[in-house]
Amino acid sequence: MLVEFSIIPIGKGSSLGDDIAKVLEIVDGSKLPYKINPMGTVVEGSWDDVVRLIKKCHNTVMKNSERIITTISIDDRKGKPSRIEEKVRSVEKRLGKTLRK
Amino acid sequence: MLVEFSIIPIGKGSSLGDDIAKVLEIVDGSKLPYKINPMGTVVEGSWDDVVRLIKKCHNTVMKNSERIITTISIDDRKGKPSRIEEKVRSVEKRLGKTLRK
Amino acid sequence: MLVEFSIIPIGKGSSLGDDIAKVLEIVDGSKLPYKINPMGTVVEGSWDDVVRLIKKCHNTVMKNSERIITTISIDDRKGKPSRIEEKVRSVEKRLGKTLRK
Amino acid sequence: MLVEFSIIPIGKGSSLGDDIAKVLEIVDGSKLPYKINPMGTVVEGSWDDVVRLIKKCHNTVMKNSERIITTISIDDRKGKPSRIEEKVRSVEKRLGKTLRK
16 A cells, blocks of 8 residues: 655644654654655555554644644555555656656 | 545546445444535544544445545644534634535 | 635644635635535636636635645546536435435 | 645556656656656646646546546745755754655
């Protein structure tokens, strides 16, 4: 299961870097393969592993926040593991060129 | 915790009504307060209750699908229960008029 | 085209009611069919009409904000107008019962 | 304005690579800075430039599809250009280490 998520605290000022750093420390310390991008974090794993990780991140940010918005997008495809690397690679192969990542 | 989710099977034709009906039967049979709209379903409950419900819906649709996209938006706010009714009502109060729902 | 959107100002406190009220006043004053729910607003119209409306809402909230997150989900289906009412109705017909809205 | 988007055709089979390749060819040919990830594409630019690009991508995929779901997340922050590189870099600086991208 490939999952992108982002956690946004509301009402704590417009700079979110401290909270994002805490989240990424948790993600980096987990065993799940991940990739960060300017709008969120993509992780790959089973439903339970991924949801447990996101819950831990959500609760960590919630500790010091009044309100947070957490967004999760799941792409679940039968019989397709290791998609965190393969999806982008297969598109580049189709186009015959390297894209910006 | 207020949560909107939608589950979209890919590759089964462009009509999704049967799968959406199965999902809403599960939601309607749960004990959680919910509201459906043309783009998704809003439920209210604890992290564990809501995630358990969405997992059940996701797995039910996955049984007969090759691939599905599940999207989840969580609005978690301290000390604010019963927001599934209150959020809309408080905006109507501010505007002094009834909005279309 | 059926479109759900939400606009969230960050860093202005955890109560967003004033900004949401401004957005819904703009939506209610437009000619587009709409439905609000506890997590967002669904509108129906052409790409240009819907995007013009969301841009107006976004810019209105941005006037008094340092930073906002705007989320837009588009469900575009050929030859299917009036889906803002039909989608929910067709699921209720399938299930043979009325759902909470 | 930093914007992530994804376009998913429904009902054309569970492999979406051809359509994603078409979208990324359009993005790569535009003048806007972009970064792709396994779940979507992040672009940076003004509202009008970004929306024009996404509309072109959406319409290109719609040509050969019955139905598509397009999802757009906008992070708009005053006085902060070049965030497509800076956001990730600033979190890495806070953590004092390089993260997977």
